[in-house]
Amino acid sequence: MPATVYYADMHCRSHDNSKIAKVARLCDALNLKKIIKKKELAAIKLHFGEYGNDTHLNPTLVRQVVDKIVEAGGKPFLTDTTTLYSGSRHNAVDHMQTAYAHGFAPSVVHAPVILADGLYGENDQPVRINGKHFKEVHIATEIRRAPAMVVLSHFKGHEMAGFGGAIKNLAMGGAGVRGKKEQHATHVSVSDKKCVGCAKCVKVCPQHALSMKSKKSVVDIAKCIGCFECITVCPEKAISVDWETEIQPFMERMTEYAYGVVKGRKKNICYINFVLNVTPDCDCAPWSDMPLVPDLGILASTDPVALDQACFDLVSKAPSLASGLPAAEITDKFTARWPNTCGTVQLAYGESLGLGSREYKLKKV
Known part of the structure; x- marks a missing residue:
């Protein structure tokens, strides 16, 4: 049976049809x-956004979800987990300061920020899933302990996952440092021919897996955790992974983690995706590139697979913004931007795991 996905488009000519009102209606x-x-x-x-990113979720819209949870009788708090890379969210203190800097202060959103995996991302709980890659996954403690959860996701591109929505938010965002390492478990290589010795990759590596030898960057595979910060900053595209062999397993590992977050508690979780500012990169980037498509709407469901599928379909049908993609009309905008990715793997694999269904019916609100 198709899952119901509620949809609010971006047309507006009155206060009653503003984004604020639409989020309330979706709730x-x-x-x-x-x-x-x-x-x-x-x-x-x-996701509070890496410091410098300005296309993360709008705190004003998040506030509407807070108010609706209070109206329903609940006690809401905002949460996320620490990052593998050494940016502005690498520990709980820096992460909370970043959240406040981006407008997610209690005085604005009317809810506290409580990070789910402790000071350094070490607090997690095991969940048995008996998957293809993992028999057990490690979920951030307070994510697992929370009696109920509303998952708010900025639907956008991602250099490895193709796109990120509810599934990726559950997977990476629901895991502490150990779980993130298990999902990434992919290693990079450096091309001597392309490397110009700028050492930008060495400076950003959180594990000190990269070093300079003979004016070239070299990687210590034993230390590499596959966070791909080096790939992001390399101006010469000298750092890469074996896309043919590494991406599919990465996507599957990620999806198994999403399944671990919701296992045994599907009735107590719902999802809202914001298909606004659909940038090529995820909000972990400390910048915001031009969007790939116009703002398309806000969607909600109790099924994360159906929700991400509906968002993907909307983006596929939308006109491309010429500034963001090489051609005016491209169906899979994300693969066009990240040619080695296939974002729909997470949808197909998620359905096979029982995470949700790709079949849906769209209901406008």
Whole structure:
């Protein structure tokens, strides 16, 4: 049976049809009272954005979800997990300061920020899943302990996953440092011919896996955790992975982690995706590139696979912005931007795991 995906487009000519009003209507459509019990703690899982990124979720819109959870009788808090790379969210203190700098202060959103995996990302709990890659996954403690959860995701591109929505938010965002390492478990290589010895990669590597020898960058595979910060900063594209052999397993590992987050608690989780500012990169980038398509809407569901599929379909049908892609009309905008990726792997594999269904019916609100 197709899952229901609620959809609010971006047309607006009155206050009653503003983005704020649409988020409130989507929360009503999800019927939060069925998901969140009275006086129950409710996590709002989101991404606060790396410092310097300005296309992360809008705190004003997040505030509407907070208010609706309170209206349903719950006690909301905002949450995320620490990063592998050494940016502005590598520990709990820096992460919270970044959240506040981006407008997610309690005075604005009316809810506290509580990071789910402790000071250094070391707090996690094992969950048995018996998957292809993992028999057990390690989920951030407070993500797992939260009685209910509303997952808010900025739907956008990603250099390895193709695109990131609810599934990726659950997977990477639901894991502490150990879980992130297990998902990435992919190693890079450096081309001597392309490397110009700028050492930018050496400076950003959180594990000190890269060093300079004879004015060339070299990688210590034993130390590499596959966070790909080096790939992001390399101006010569001298650092890469074996895309043919590494990407599919990475996507599957990621999806198994998403399954681990929701296992045994699907009735207590719902999802809202914001198909706004659909940038090529994820919000972990300390910048925001031009969007690939116009703003398309806000969608919600209790099924993360159906929700991401619906968002992907909307982006596929939308006109490309010439500034973001090499051609005006391209169906798979994400593969066009990241040619070695195939984002739909997470949808197909997620469906096979029982994470959700790719079949959906769109219902406008």
